[in-house]
Amino acid sequence: MKRKTSLPAVFLIPPLIVLAILAFVPTIAAVNIALQNRELSFPNSSYVWLANFIDLFGDRRFINAIWISLIWEVVTVTATMLVAVLLAIFLFERASPRMRRLISILFIIPVMLPRVSAAFVWKFMFNPLFGLINYPIKLLTGAPIDFLSLPATALASVAVVDVWQWGLFFSVIILKLLETLPPQPFEAARLDNAKTWEVHFYIGIPMLAAPLISLVFVKMVESLRAFDLIYVMTRGGPGIATETLDMYAFSQGFVEAGKISYASSMAVLMMLATIIAFTILWKWVRKWQ
């Protein structure tokens, strides 16, 4: 296939132009709007340059949202990976091949649900009056716990849903990866009387280091998309206990004030932060592969 042909140009250039337009229009528009004082309810606007950005750093709700987003990111990524690895090893050791095939279909169901549905399913489970989670709690203590309305438990409860979707899904992927590993190193270790957890901790996991790091990367990107869960389950509440950056930008730009320029300046900072962070991470991930 070394012949001169027009195929690469014909197949590549139109899609890339379309993608570039679709990607750069919102990016440029975000920067442009962020430098103005546009509001949805007023037709006129003028350039205020960096005023929005300066305001942001004095905005305690914004600083809170950064913290909540960082906590969310760390908690969901760590919990998802822990759950996925432990489950995968458990299934690999204890489930028959037939059971594994069944489970690898059942465990991808949660992640395929629309997040709005997943959020509702669990909002219903957590319901203090007739949620199934509160049923045993009521029997034991006499009083239900309103998990989604308590500042101490709200974020963790939403994180449960995220881990339910992604932890189970990743466990299927890691199980398939474990099945592709050559059996000899495992057998050798077992002959040396290594315990099951030692076999996996010292042999299985290190052999899968590269794909596991890729999975961490995928989950970090996906964890940024927590908006649907939080919107349906808590709306950022109680107070601002679960208000992530996207939730706060949404309420500033859309619901409370229509301050679209102010929201855009948040969008610009989020774009910058994620693009820089993920570009560096990606280059690092590639080195591992």
Add this chain to the structure above:
Amino acid sequence: MAVKSKSPVSKLVLAGLVIIAVFPIFWVFLNSFKQLVDIVSTTPKFFFTPTLDNYIYVLGRENVQHGLINSIVIAGSSVLIGAALGIPAAYAVARYPNRFSDDIQFFVLSLRFLPPVAVAIPLIATWLDLGLYDTKTALIITYTLLTMSTIIWLSIPAFSRVPREIEEAAIVDGYGPYAVFFKVALPVAAKSLIGAVIFSFILVWNEFLIALMLTTSDAKTLPIIASEFTLLGRNVPWGILNASVIVLSLPPLIFVGVMSGFINSALKKKD
């Protein structure tokens, strides 16, 4: 070696895991066939007289029908455009590597890094200025960014897995480069490509934030309509809510088998 120990304890744990994975959804499914009194009872009810009232109400609502049609048109069009442009692009990247290939792949992937809220907020202003705010066209175009980048990203490995010998044999038989693509590579890679296309359909069907911010009435998609049900006040019509969640979730769940096969073939042992 996995079969050796199947103690009752591990069977119990396995059963528990399966329950955690699917029971919450099954519970919503059961509730969607209950009268309100059976849902709000203080002890969970597993046996009850089923009713179709919730579904009749949900599917009879004009806004649900409208949202359903919008979702089908918007998801369908953006997936079709994404596939028509993305699949050939992926083939070119996989089979005609040049010095930009790595950069192209990284650019396509980096689109996934963009926080959706950061795309949606400026687009509110852009679509308003163009007079296209709250239209299906605006959503289809916006979603094409999502479908096209996903389809390109997932189709590159699909084409790389097509054995080169088949394509080279076709060239020897006098096929031109385009004929090789349409008559050889495309059919051979079809199974994985369909997986990629369905995956992007599910992404768009489930998408919430962008649809929420870019629609106010005419172009609302089904997830937005369903979320409006879930945000009703204290006297919630729980049965109707459960039914609307099931209606929204059915299309992606139909494809569970296909996606499972897609994951299997992507992670298969090489040789």
